[in-house]
Amino acid sequence: MFYTPTLAASWAVKYICKVKQLCTEKLLSTAWLTGTYYSIKGTYQSLEAQQYKTPWARYVWKRFTLPRHRFTTWLALLDRLRTKNRLFKYGIGDNNLCAICGGAPETSAPLFFDCSYSKECLNIALDWLEFRMRRISALHVFQWFRTYCKNSFKQKIGYATIAGTLYQVWKARNSVVWDHFVPTAASLMESLKFDVKHRILEIHSKKISADNRSWLISL
Known part of the structure; x- marks a missing residue:
């Protein structure tokens, strides 16, 4: 069915053949190869539809949340941070x-x-936000805000604050690894409060x- 490149073929030819096979396996059809009309957009959308939808994406990609906080939170929830x-x-x-x-193996969970420090x-x-909850995972904290915080403005600030907290904890972790210095939790949170408030006001x-x-303003 698929052309098999020779050993002497260039890496580009080998890669194109590999991608053709992977796309066909993913789409469970060869229609994208044999049709009279080919659309890059259509093929992309078909491939995208096969992807698993991450339910926590709604908590991460918010305008109130700083871009660097979003990125770190995204990696943390995917468990893709370069932990020890x-x-x-x-x-x-x-x-x-x-x-x-x-006290435990360093993973995102x-x-x-x-961890006592991150807690x-x-x-x-x-x-700071005047909320009370008993949750020990980042995802559960995000879910709590979605379920119990009915004020949409405060909910978005909650998402931004938790994402920022993840970022600050990861930043502190890197400070320990590279600089052998542990910043106080209070100093980290003061920096976070400033970032969140001014981001929203801006x-x-x-x-x-x-x-x-x-x-x-009262926060």
Whole structure:
């Protein structure tokens, strides 16, 4: 069915043949190859439709959330951050323990927010927003805001704050690894509060209701 390139074929030819086979396997059809009309857009949309929809994407890609916070949160929820546990599997590093507390293997799950340090950061963030909850995973915290926070403005700020907290914890972790310095949770959260408030006032200032503006300024 598919052309098999010779050993002497260039890497480009080999790669094109490989992609053709992968696309056909993914689409479960050769119609995209044999049809009289080919559309790049149509093929892309067909391939995209096969992808698994991540239910947590709604929490990450929000305008209130700073881009760098979104990116780190996206990697954390995918469990794709270069944690010590992940690197240790490839023979990198002396151990796989959490760089901050050393109490468990460093993976996204305990780092956000089971680790005592990250839990302290989360509690400071929640106290700042005047919310109370008992959750130990980042995803559960996001889900709590979606379920129980009915004010959409406060909900979006909640998403932005939790994403920012993940970013600050990861930043602190990197500080420990590279600079051998552990910043205090309080100092991290002060930086986060400044970022969140000024981000929202910058992009959404004229559209905030009086009540929501008063609440935001009081934080």
